[in-house]
Amino acid sequence: MADKQLLLGDEAVALGALHAGLSGVYAYPGTPSTEITEYIQGHPLAAERHVHDAWSSNEKTAMEAALGMSYAGKRALVCMKHVGMNVCADPLMGSAMTGANGGLVVAACDDPSMHSSQNEQDSRFWGTFGMMPVFEPSNQQEAYEMTRAAFDYSEENGIPVIMRLTTRMAHSRAFVTPSDTIRVQNELHYPAHPKRWVTLPVNARVRNRELIQLYAKCEADAAASKLNSMVDGPDHSLGVVACGIAYNYLMENFPDGCPYPVLKVSQYPFPRKLALKLAEMVPTILVLEEGQPLVENMLRGVFPTQTKVIGRIDNTVVRDGELSPDEVRKALGLPALPTFAPSQVLAPRPPALCQGCGHRDFYTALNNVLKKDYPTARVFSDIGCYTLGYMAPFNAIHTCVEMGASFTMAQGAAYSGTWPSVGVLGDSTFTHSGMTGLLDAVNANADVVLCISDNLTTAMTGGQDSAGTGRIEAICAGIGVDPAHIRTIIPLPKNYPDMEKVIREEIEYHGVSVIVCRRECIQTARRHAKQK
């Protein structure tokens, strides 16, 4: 047997993909998914096998690159955080229609409790929505094995498979024993059903019917799969459906074994047949699932039944946030363990922009101008380290919704009569989904000041490549911004007077201004200094 390795759940997925004969990995960084791609990039087997990898401009381009590789018959992996699934929704839904040729796995990492995210959306819904199977491991060994199984399943059935992880699966380490057999990579080979790949209505109508049938087969497979198992218990007053890592929290509370019958679910479509079997044994079913009540909603009908379903919806289980052994304990009606009282003096320590960070100097200069002379100004921002400009002492931004929303929301507000209307995003977010919004602004000659706080990296997730590094001004000029109103400043305290002058001038210009505020992220700068 191969040696045990201490791996994050993310890394176990990565190793599983490599051992499954991966040929390409495409991703946009996002917590808690980033380490999947990073692990592959650093693995000697990836170098030996020339596994192609890229930090794509965004999740949509990543998904499309992977789909192209699958079309050519090779195995491809796409990785993203849950909200990235929204960005790639179009090719994702399309990929169910084209089907997969080479195995195609979409790793979606959800972040219940929003440790580092803006919402709690549950990626399992994409499986139901797009009619694609979803695999959800409950431990690191399963993450390794199920990723390999997911590639095989994808290829055998000609359908992409979604690997769903949540924060505690993605970012928890345990020992993994990899398999001795490493599968070969696929040779180039093109689809046996070429019509599927051209989703004109004439072809898509045919495929849609096939897909509906395939999805039914996937459910039958899930009911027969060893990834979904039913274990009986002596106490038939309750049955438990435990999905993914919720199973661990259940078992944590029963060190000597669960007294109730348990249906452990790791492969979807949810196997309704197994739920029926459980319902024959027990009057009440407790559903434990990380994220939103997807399975619970499915089991909980509109019409009265003999089986009572309990879970998040009736508040037996906490309605939002991630599960924990304690929350599951409560749901099981077990008494809480004795604890010490919480501290009375404890102060929160929220995340903050690093000392010496260029975003700090940018916000200081922006505030010096806006708060003094333009009290009606509104600042639209979005997702990145710079979102922390919301926090004291800056209190510099009014909105943060999603990647790229700053530039476009600033335009909408400007059209409504807001002035000055300022957009703020980072370099990586600009190339992710800010560029198209800039084109809108140029076409409409919007009266906006759009700021790119460029730190030459994707900083929040640990410093991955940023797609437009070194070409930000050229991109803006290419999109059509008047070069006289593409201004570059260096955010440092000694430059405040110059920075403020530029900001003032561009506010007073009634058209599209872009201010590029550029200084390297101090975290990556430190790393680069050490490497020298």
Added chain:
Amino acid sequence: MKQDIILAGVGGQGILSIATVIGFAALEQGLYLKQAEVHGMSQRGGDVQSHLRLSTEPIHSDIIPRGAADLIVSLEPMEALRYVPYLAPGGWIITNTVPFVNIPDYPPMESVMAELNRLPHVISIDVDAIAKEAGSPRGANMVLLGATSALLDIGGPEVFRNGIRRIFGRKGEEVVAANIKAFDAGFASAKQQ
């Protein structure tokens, strides 16, 4: 054997290195291990914690239940207090006494120490001073690991020194030596207490 440990500190203090060394030690001893940590936004100067579980039996949950932690190991005194509800009634806290003040409303040190000292089993150590004395000022985290190792059922100090060699090996002999020195100084200081 089963030990549940909460590692605490502020982003950048080096708690994950402590976890990694313990991980290698656990591997060498053939133990099961689970270690959950938080990345991303929460790292930017905010509070950071890791749940580290060791056992001779398979481990289910990646996170420790409240009231079940055998140890809270903290590189910062107020951060030790943050996780007190996780501590088992007979559990121990081992904490650095040097505050990391990057927030405007950091409580008075006397009240932080008073709360800590009201708990039954607390070892407080100025790990920064010990690290400096040992000639390894950046090894505060390894001093704390040294002090903690005496309370871990993973074998003697050599197991941890091996772990340090494995994780710092690629940074060169000097870095390994400095970290082992810091570890040994911490180990000695805990023996005294």
